[in-house]
Amino acid sequence: MILIHCPYCDEKRAELEFAYAGQAHIARPLDPSALSDEEWETYLFIRNNPRGRHHERWRHIHGCGRFFNAVRDTVTDKFETTYKAGEPRK
Amino acid sequence: MTGYRLPTGGRINRAAQVTFSFDGSSFVGFEGDTLASALLASGVQLFGRSFKYHRPRGLVGSGSEEPNALISVSRGPGRFTPNLRATNVDLYQGMEATSQNRWPSLKFDFGAINDRLGMFFPAGFYNKTFMWPRSFWEKLYEPAIRRMAGLGQAPTEVDPDHYAATYAHCDVLIIGAGPAGIDAALEAAATNKRIILIDEQDELGGGALSDPALWPWLDRSLKALAASPNVTVLTRTTAFGYFHDNFIGAVERLTDHLASMPDGPREKLWRIRATEVILAQGAIERPLVFDGNDTPGVMLASAAKVFALRYGVAVGQSVALMASHDSGWNDAFALAGAGVGIAAIIDVRDIVDEALLAKANALGIEVRLGHSVIGVRGRLGVKGITVARNDGTAASDITCDALLMAGGWTPTVHLWSHSKGSLAWREDLGAFVPDVPNENVRCVGACAGTWNFGAGVVVDVLPTPKDPARLKAFVDFQNDVTAKDIKLAVREGFRSIEHIKRYTTNGMATDQGKTSNLNGLQIASTALNKPVTDIGLTTFRPPYTPQTFGALAGHAKGALFQPTRKTNIDSWAEEQGAVFELVAQWRRARYFPKAGEDMLAAVNRECRMVRSSVGIFDASTLGKIEVVGPDAAEFLNRMYTNPWKALEPGRCRYGLLLKEDGFITDDGVSARLAPDRFHLTTTTGGAARVLNLMEDYLQTEWPDLNLWLTSTSEHYAVIALQGPNARKVLEPLVEGIDLSAEAFPHMAIREGTICGIPTRLFRVSFTGELGYEINVPSAYGRTLWERIMAEGARYDITPYGTETMHVLRAEKGFIIVGQDTDGTVTPFDAGLDWAVGKKKADFVGKRSLARPDIVAPGRKQLVGLLTDDPSIVLEEGAQIVADPNQPVPMKMIGHVTSSYWSETLGRSIAMALVEGGHSKMGQDIFVPMPGKTHVAKVSSMVFYDAEGARLNV
Known part of the structure; x- marks a missing residue:
């Protein structure tokens, strides 16, 4: 079971306290109605599937409840870093 | 003997x-x-x-x-x-x-x-033989194979034991308490680190237990460890898996060795998190592959030594050794020293260490160098062996009652591999050894490939003059895989060891190939004429040895498998003999049968009473979220499909919640208590999901909005009072709220007290009748329920369950998210256009409602169904076709989502998702069910009181 560092609690806690929440840094468009079907499709459905570094969101659902961002290597399943939502991409 | x-x-x-x-x-x-x-x-x-x-x-x-x-x-x-x-x-x-x-x-x-028919059971036998006809599998092949092949019987009774689990944390976890593990523990014990030392055997010592010269050292060491307060020792404990971030699963066997069963758990699952792990799991001796090597009495030399020196048991009176490695010689000498007769030492090598030869000579043991065993006599036990020179000449018999095999050593790298550490091939050892770690872990002793067992050569199959096609030279004893099987797999085109393994089943038994993997690999390597490293090693996976389901399940079984959530009113329902059903994790009363009633009779009575007088229903399981803050209305306006900002305090609104893909995910009635405070309700099963969705948007998309969300699902007991007499029952009990139709209309909320208990009183209806939902602090739920029952007695107030609730709402065409929708249904598909704010610039899911697939014709739409035969209640989930006479397989155009007998209407009603359903009003569709195809007409979903006259009273 992986240990995950929650950037809000500043604690490494067991994976079962957390929930995965998909790819990170996909901002909801400010005016969705202005988007073409293709642009909306990209926002809604198109996701990366990298072999290696992956930016993703997690929620400390059984802890502080906050969503945060993480960089995890999909090959080794190791977390490189975690950081608060709203901070620049790492 | x-x-x-x-x-x-x-x-x-x-x-x-x-x-x-x-x-x-x-x-x-x-x-x-x-x-x-x-x-x-x-x-x-x-x-x-x-x-x-x-x-x-x-x-x-x-x-x-x-x-x-x-x-x-x-x-x-x-x-x-x-x-x-x-x-x-x-x-x-x-x-x-x-x-x-x-x-x-x-x-x-x-x-x-x-065994006599062995020639008919080659590698891949099952795959090749039992291919057709397919129908034979179920009735003939599988039962026959299961009877003939197999291991022990599965237990048939419920396990009365219980199993404990614990977490442990330490600085250093040492797995394996042989000399290397004990040395590592002693070294670590001298620091102030917290240490756990575990070993699968009943006593610590590992290999030292079969080496009496080490016993004084062992005694001293164990005393030192026992005197170290920072060392925890676990015996009879198997570390079965090594998981991420130095997380190790281990099972301690507490009672299986005891003559009388004490109270307490049988086994204990240890979940250990260690800063550093030291693996000292030792090495396993490799068997040699030759004809008859599976005869009882043929065993590993190291095992014979353990039996003699640890348990005082001679494996035979006259024991021969077949070696390709020095260690076997030393084991034979140790046996001789313990008084076991050694018949001969045969070594496949032409040259061995002079010291070994001298010692054998001194002990008077016959030695044959450059020889191999080519046959074993005896079926139920070794009676003798035939040996020959490696060139096949000079065959001769040796009489013995046991034969030892010394084929070299395989480091036990199972846990290392679980941890994703890489392996390096050591040609000299003919084995993989730990290479680059992936965790904070190191291997010590024999499992690192460092040992003082001497030297040897690697031989895949011992030389023999016999026809290789007729050899019964076993590689995997447990799964009966021979060298011939592996060579056959290679001839048939298998190249990867992963494929060879699955085709031959080599290494796939309960021992996971502890003695067979490396020999199988060597044989495949020779057959393919490729180095071992090009063929690869199969993956090691937990568990190291089989573990009980009990240990892994712990207390999470039976009633404790998952929590059963009960409302404050649940105990009353139980006392009344309610029949329950599980909804998500909630236990809900389904119906309240009276003597002699079946479900249909009970539900019909409950429905009649709600429509004619008054019914009472425990709705406490509804999800509830308190939304508070200056931006609460703005937030809900962005989340829900309909407008929220203009909702006046004191009023309620039906909210429809989509996901960003435009599909319905939840719904519920919510109330505005104050300009900055809303009381949301969600479906029973959707409460956690909705809160998570809302938190996601609040935290990550709109962090500028000032509000907070609090789950209050379990803070309130909710009693639904529904029926034309609902107001009359309520009036004498309520203080501070004017219940008149003018002062308290449908879809409104008032705060006051009921029976002295503070309440949020909703006037809402999921039945189509005059109705209230009374929210009080949870702990008052049953008290209030009983007061209302007493007050309602003169109206014959009737408790009803979820089944009646379902029927009554279906008569009104109210959907249940998750039953009438399935994650592919839009508000338009569900006929809920009215709940979508056309003028709103944006809400979650709005843009998707204009996606090409969503606006395309032919989508499945929710409609009502009325069977031509009103007595037929369609099966929920039944498929719908447009033409019952088309050939099978028919084109299915939808399915029945809800279907009931409506006592109110005296006929059956149903809801269904049907392709282009909204444009099929009045048309016939067909529902094939077992025995008969039924005809039904597409209709409106509102079967009763379409104008809503019964609500506005």
């Missing part, structure tokens, strides 16, 4: 005799014996029958690597454990053990006919 107890020696307690039974016969062993050592000492050589050919099998090893001696232990009802390795079973007084996979008896096994 074969094995026997040596007059002296071993770590057994000869003063304490232990009586036990094996296959019904009584035996005597000593305290400190394993089942294997005690049986061996009693002359037993035959321990089991092999999986496929039912060949007689004896002990090969002395520990967890044992592939053959799988037995069952029974200790009373429900306490039956199959597939235990006799070498790992600590003996206790009165033990009842039985052999497996034989009928009618171990010595005469009918299934052994498979």
Whole structure:
């Protein structure tokens, strides 16, 4: 079971306290109605599937409840870093 | 006569005799014996029958690597454990053990006919033979194979034992307490680190236990460890898996070795998180591959040494050794020193260390260098061997009653591999050793490939003049895989070891190839004429040895498998004899049968009473979220499909929640209590999901909005009072709220007290009748319920359950998210256009409602169905077709989502998702069901009181 560092609690806690929440840094468009079907499709459905570094969101659902961002290597399943939502991409 | 107890020696307690039974016969062993050592000492050589050919099998090893001696232990009802390795079973007084996979008896096994027919059972036999006809699989092939092939019987009774689990944290976790592990523990003990030392055996020492010269060191070391307060020692504990971030799963066996069962758990699952892990798991000796190497009495040299020096048991009176490695010679010398007769030492090598030869000479042991065993005499036990020069000449017989194999050593890298550490091939050892770690872990001792066992050569199959096609030279004893099978797999085109493994089943038995993987790899390497490193090694996966389901499940079984959530009113329903159903994790009353009533009769009565007088329903399980803050209305306006900002305090609104893909995910009625405060309700099963969705948007998309969300689902008990007499029942109980239709209209909320209890009183209806939902603090739920029941008695107030609730709402065409929708239904599909704010610039999911697929014609739409025969209640989930006469398979155009008998209407009603349903009003569709195809007309979903007259009273 992986240990995950929650950037809000500043604690490494067991994976079962957390929930995965998909790819990170996909901002909801400010005016969705202005988007073409293709642009909306990209926002809604198109996701990366990298072999290696992956930016993703997690929620400390059984802890502080906050969503945060993480960089995890999909090959080794190791977390490189975690950081608060709203901070620049790492 | 074969094995026997040596007059002296071993770590057994000869003063304490232990009586036990094996296959019904009584035996005597000593305290400190394993089942294997005690049986061996009693002359037993035959321990089991092999999986496929039912060949007689004896002990090969002395520990967890044992592939053959799988037995069952029974200790009373429900306490039956199959597939235990006799070498790992600590003996206790009165033990009842039985052999497996034989009928009618171990010595005469009918299934052994498979062995005579062995030529018909090559590698891939199952894949090749039982391919067709397909229907034969279920009725003939599979049952027959299951009867013939197999290991122990599965237990048939419920396990009465319980199993504990614990977490542990330490600085250093040492797995394996042989000399290397104990040294590492002593070194770490001198620091102030917290240390856990675990070993799967009943006592610490590992290999030192079969080396009396090390016993004084062992005693001193164990005393030192015992005196170290920072060291925790766990024996009879198997580390079965190594997971991320130095998380190790281990099972401690607490009672299986005890003659009488104490109170307390049978096993304990340890979940250990360690800063550093030291693996000291040792190495396992490799068998040699030659014709007849599976005859009972052929075993690993190291195992024979363990039996002699740890348990005081000679494996035979005249023991021969077949070696390709120096270690076997030293084991033979140790046996000789313990008084075991050594018949001969045969070594495949032409040249061995002079010191070994000199010692053999001094002990008077016959030595044959450059020779190999080419045959074994005896079927149920070794009677002798045939040896020949490696060129096949000079065959001669040697009489012996046991044959030892010394084929070199395989480091036990299982846990290292679980941790994703890489392996390096050592040509000199013919084995993989740990290379680059992936965690904070290191290997010490033999599992790192460092040992003082001497040198050897790697031989895939011993040289023989015999026809290779007729050899019964086993690689995997447990799964009956021979060298011939692996070569056949290569001839048939298999190149990857992963494929060869699956085709031949080499290494796929319960021992996971502890003795067979490397030999299989060497044989494949030779056959393919490629280096081992090009073929690869199969993956090691947890568990290291099989573990009980009980240990892994712990207390999470039966009623404790998952929590059952109960409302404050649940106990009342139980006392009334309600029939319950589970909704998500909630236990909800489904109906309240009176004497003699079945479900339909009870539901019909409940429905009649709600429509004609008043019914009472426990709605406490509804999800509830308190939304508070200056931006609460703005937030809800962005989340829900309909407008929220203009909702006046004191009013309620039906909210429809989509996901960003435009599909309905939840719904519920919510109330505005104050400009900055809303009381949201969600579906029973959707509460956590909705809160998570809302938190996601609040935290990550709109962090500028000032509000907060609080789950209040369990803070309120909710009593729904529904029916034309609802107001009359409520009036005498409520203080501070004007219940008149003018002052308190439908879809409004008022705060006040009821029976002195503070309440949020909703006027809402999920039945189509005049209705209220009374929210009070949870702890008052049952008290209030009983007060209302008393007040309502003069109106014959009737408690109703979820089934009646479903019928009443279906009569009104109210959907249940998750039943009438399935994650592909838009508001338009569900006929909920009215709930979508056309003028709103944005809300979650709005843009998707204009996606090409969403606006395309032919989508499945929710409609009502009325069967031509009003007595027919369609099956929920039944498929719908447009033309019942088309050939099978028919084109299905939808399915029935809800279907009930409506007592109110005196006929059946149904809801269905149908392609283009909204444009099919009045048309016939067809529902094929078992026995008959039913005709139904597409209709509106509102079957009762379409104008809503009953609400506005």
